[in-house]
Amino acid sequence: MTDLRTSPRTETEAVTRPPRARWRRRRPIELFDIFNGAVLGLIAIVCIYPFLYILGVSLSDGHAVLNNQVVLWPVDVNIETFRYILTNERLGVVRSLLNSIVYTLAGTIVAVGLTYLTAYALSKKRLPGRRVIMLLFIVTWIFDAGIVPAYIVNSGLGLVNNPLIMVLPLAISTFLLIVTKAFIEAIPEELEESASIDGANDFQILGRIYLPLSKPVIATIAIFYAVQTWNSFLWPLIYLRDASLQPIQVVLYRLLLGNADQALNFQQTISNGYLVIPENIRAATMLFAIVPVLLFYPYAQRYFSKGILVGAVKG
Incomplete structure (x- = not known):
């Protein structure tokens, strides 16, 4: 009868034999x-x-x-x-860059907070009329009223030439609301039930259970909101008439107009022996508008697949 135990020869061959992957x-x-x-x-x-x-x-x-x-x-x-x-205050590039940073930070914080809280409330089955509320969000998302009705509403609210126009109307995106709601619904309800048995209220459950587990989706929607606010052009062009309130995208548009804008009508200048022309100014301003997103976007891209796809798989 053959002994099935490993012999010294087979042990030596197992040590000296190269992995199969090398022979493939x-x-x-x-x-x-x-x-x-x-x-x-x-x-x-x-x-x-x-x-x-x-x-x-x-x-x-x-x-x-x-x-x-x-x-x-x-x-x-x-x-x-x-x-x-x-160093040139007439161009207003530095001022507009600071405006874009402030709008992006404030808009992202407000939008992420409102989106998550709304999604958390709509994910609870005990909320009365939650299906009707979600339907209203979807209807307003699909059937956009247009620029003119939006201008009439925002003008009536006193948001014309007001920095809040970059924060409040863009606060909740229905698409990101659906993504966040799906992610929250994928979290096991047993966690909430066990916390309720221990005497935790809704705010404690939200802060100690849901928020720590929702970091991927929070990071995902924060990226979307930040990029959306930073690249916003038409909205501030229509509502922010004061040049001191305009973001970098609008100033870049005014620079591209060239001679059509008398405030930025310049030909060329000499700076420390080098010729500076409008093409140099426009290219450098484009870099100011592009580089912050290029630096931020790849760093946070790793949250995308987890933040979006995890909520889509349930069971």
Whole structure:
């Protein structure tokens, strides 16, 4: 009868034998792989090139830009354009950048708070009329009244030329409300029941159970609200008439108008021996409007799949 116990020979072979993965043959590269890589690489170049070109123009001397010498890399590198923007109050770039930061922070905090509290209330079956309330949210989401009725309502509320126009009307997104509600409903109800038995009230259950478990969805909707407020253009263009209240996107639009805006009508200037032209100013302002999102978005992107998809799977 054969002894099934491991012999010294088999132990030695198990130690010296290389893993099977090393002996597996790699799949040969096919024509589809080459084509797929080429297409994806081309798309990446098309997406990255505008950013590199804007960076190159903002860091180049005006003479090189006028002579079309800037293709990808900056020519005669200098930071005089950024120095000119940061020290010129007439342009208002620094003021508008601070306005955008304040609007984004305040709008995100208010929107996340209202969205989560509304979703928490609508996720409870004991709330009377919760289906009707949710239906009203969906109806107003699908059938938008338009710009003119919204302007009449906001004007009647005194929100024209008021910084609160960047916070209150954009506070709750129905799409993000649905995502948050689905996430909260996926949390086991047994946790709430056990806490209620121990004597916890609704505020204690919300603060000690639901909020700690809802960090992924809170981070997700915070990203969406922050990007939405930062990139908001039409809303402040219509309602914020005072230049001191306008965000960076509106100031960038006024810079792109060029000669159509007499307040920003400039041709060129010399700064420390370097020529600064309108193209330099516009490119540098674009970087001020783009870079904060580029720095923030990839860092928080890891919350997206968990924050959105977890609430969609229940059972």
